[in-house]
Amino acid sequence: MAKPPTIRIFGTGAHAPSRVLTNAELSAKIETSDEWIVTRSGIRERRVAGPEEGTSDMAAAAARAALADAGVAPSEIDLLILATITPDLSMPASACSVQHKLGLSPTTACFDISAACSGFVYGLDTAAAMLQSGRYKRALLIGSEKLSTIIDWSDRTTCVLFGDGAAAFVLGASDEPDDTAGLIDIKLGAYGDSLDLLYIPKGGSTHPPTAESIAAGDHFIKMKGKELFKLAVRAMAESARDILAKNGLTPDDISLIIPHQANLRIIEAVAKLLQIPLERFFVNVDRYGNTSAASIPIAIDEARRSGRIRSGDVTLLVAFGAGLTYGSALLRW
Structure with missing residues (x-):
C-alpha cells in the first residue's frame, strides 16, 4: 500500500477585531479587578467584535490573509472547513457564507465542525484525511469565534475569560513523495x-x-x-x-x-x-x-x-x- 502524501501548511493568517476590552474596563462594569483576573487566568485584555462583524466575516478576513501568505488563489480552494461553536446562524453552515464572501467556486465542499476549543485540531485531522483521499487538492481550515455573543456579561466567572477572533490555514498534499515537512x-x-x-x-x-x-x-x-x-x-x-x-x-x-x-x-x-x-x-x-x-x-x-x-x-x-x-x-x- 502506497504511503499517503504528507499534508503541508502552505500559509497561515489571522484576524482580531479592533476593539480591545481591558480588565480595567470590565472592573468598571462588574465586581472584579485586574489583579483578580490576572491571578486566576493570566488574561489582561481580549478582543470583542462589534455587532456588524460576524463569525463568517472574521473567518473570511483570516482566510484572505492565509491565502495571501500561501500565494494561493481563491479559485484553487476546493475544500473549506470552519471550526466554530458560534456560527452566524444555527443553519446553514457558516462555511457556506465564508465561501460566498471569498468568491470560491460553487464546487467547493463547505461545512462547519463543532468540537469547541479542540475544534481546530479536529478540523486539521478531518482536512488531512480528505486531502489524502486525493479527492481534494487545496483546503482552507479556519477557526473563528464570536464568543462575546454567548457570554453572560454579568457573570465574572466566565465573561473575563473569553474573546473573539479568527485564524486560518491553507493546506494541501505535498508534491514531493519524500517530503518530511x-x-x-x-x-x-x-x-x-x-x-x-x-x-x-x-x-x-x-x-x-x-x-x-x-x-x-x-x-x-x-x-x-x-x-x-x-x-x-x-x-x-x-x-x-x-x-x-x-x-x-x-x-x-x-x-x-x-x-x-x-x-x-x-x-x-x-x-x-x-x-x-x-x-x-x-x-x-x-x-x-x-x-x-x-x-x-x-x-x-x-x-x-x-x-x-x-x-x-x-x-x-x-x-x-x-x-x-x-x-x-x-x-x-
Whole structure:
C-alpha cells in the first residue's frame, strides 16, 4: 500500500477585531479587578467584535490573509472547513457564507465542525484525511469565534475569560513523495461523561429556546471551573505524552508547544506535568483571552510571524474543549 502524501501548511493568517476590552474596563462594569483576573487566568485584555462583524466575516478576513501568505488563489480552494461553536446562524453552515464572501467556486465542499476549543485540531485531522483521499487538492481550515455573543456579561466567572477572533490555514498534499515537512500525526479523544463542566444549558433540540429560558440566561456559557481545570490539565498532558511516545519523540525533540489558550494556570500546570520549561510554550492568552477554536491557529500565526517557528522545527499542538474534547498534533515546518 502506497504511503499517503504528507499534508503541508502552505500559509497561515489571522484576524482580531479592533476593539480591545481591558480588565480595567470590565472592573468598571462588574465586581472584579485586574489583579483578580490576572491571578486566576493570566488574561489582561481580549478582543470583542462589534455587532456588524460576524463569525463568517472574521473567518473570511483570516482566510484572505492565509491565502495571501500561501500565494494561493481563491479559485484553487476546493475544500473549506470552519471550526466554530458560534456560527452566524444555527443553519446553514457558516462555511457556506465564508465561501460566498471569498468568491470560491460553487464546487467547493463547505461545512462547519463543532468540537469547541479542540475544534481546530479536529478540523486539521478531518482536512488531512480528505486531502489524502486525493479527492481534494487545496483546503482552507479556519477557526473563528464570536464568543462575546454567548457570554453572560454579568457573570465574572466566565465573561473575563473569553474573546473573539479568527485564524486560518491553507493546506494541501505535498508534491514531493519524500517530503518530511507537514503534519506528522494527530490524536483525538473526548470524555463524554463530563458534558456539564462547560456547556450552554438551553437552545438545542432537547431544550429549545423559550421566553423563560432566554430571560433566565440559559443560552450563555456555564462552567464548573475547578473540575474543568483538573480534567483539562490531565487530558492535555496525557494526550501530549501519548502522541510523543507513539512517534518515538521526547520533549527535547519539540521546538515549541502551542497549547489552547484558555488559562495561563492550565498551561503552567501542563508544563509542570510534562517537565517542560514554560519558556518553550507559546503564550498569548494575556492579549486575546480564550478564543476557542481560533485560539491555536492565532497562536501559530503569531509564532510564525515573530520568528518562534522556523523551518525544520517540530511543534506540538495540544487542546481541550467542551465535550470534553481533547486533541494533540505534531507538525514539522
